[in-house]
Amino acid sequence: MADFLYIDVDAFLASIEQSINRSLVGRPVMVGGLKNERGIVYCPSYEARARGVRMGTSLFEAAKLIPDGVFLKGDSFTYDRYSQRLMNILRDHTPRVDQISPDEACLEITGLERQFSDWNTLAQKIKTKVRTELYLSTSVGVASSRVVAKIASEIVKPDNLTIVPPGEEKDFLAPLPVEKIPGIGRVNKRLLNEMGIKTIGDLQTIPEEYLTTLFGRNGHKFAAYAIGRDGPLIRDFSAVRSVNRETGLANDLTDRSLLLGHFYYLLERACRRLRQIQKKAARLTIKFQYCDFERIEGRATIKPASWDEKILYRQIKHMFDTLHRRRRGIRFVGVALSNLKSSLYSQSLILDQTEKNERLLEGIDKIRGKFGFLAVGTGRTMAMNDLYRHKVTGYELRTPGLSK
């Protein structure tokens, strides 16, 4: 029997801002953009949540709800640093840390009880360490499966610790609403509710064959989750060997930041694909071609393997600056991610869109639907803004497949 501890920082980005600037503590902080800009709130503090702003609320709506709120653009470099410090604290307790997102991880803690007398002591120790070193509060769940640990961490927020003793998984889950199951979002919830299935307990009584009729292969997973077991891994992307994104340029470019902007844009899209197929890349290749057709290629080994564009971009920048030695214009750029490693641990949990992701994507899609793909962007691709016609699907690059 294995044991897992799932930890999630409460209102990660907003809490970091409050941790850095103590005068923001207790105030409604919203990270995502400035007041009345296009775009969405990526992370509202609990004070802002109490006043009706959620992850994915548009900045317009948020400004209406909280006119005196603190609106911040956010700083991904700082957030990365906090994320790394958090993961380092977790790795001090066990090497078996499976990072799910910048502020979430699932730790396999089997056998550690001998060192910490019980799960409560271990969990409190980790929570205290994160609070005193990073000024961040966390929600933690401990259970005999990843899925129950995750659900337990979400039971009360913020600053939660819920331990589900072995053997009590089914009873613990039974009274909870069915949408607590990872992968059951709005649509599936409505479907189930219409059939009178409101709680996970209701779901436990449904035969697995019936769930697979309804949800296809996901049915197996929901049936396993409902009784507190980690579901089977159902998608097989083992055949994918590399992910490439490249494009020719409409005009030869010489400007460094503009070229790096293109690399970032391609990388972002390649990483999104990696996360979809649950792989991390251990090798990164960049390619570019000068206007006289000289082709340059650079390779780097990524250790540990990653699907995070912010980590990989640092390497790209370094490689590009080393390789780009001529003053000639550049006509073609490309990024390839290869030597792919399966990220087995988190596989099932990440593929299941949690409510959080769903809400965020919904907000992004809403804004993009209204104002176009580029209304939600990152600073690094900003330089591309003046160069391309903005289409609803993204920048109008030369390679048509890339606008996807």
Ligand SMILES: [Mg+2]
């Ligand atoms: Mg969080």
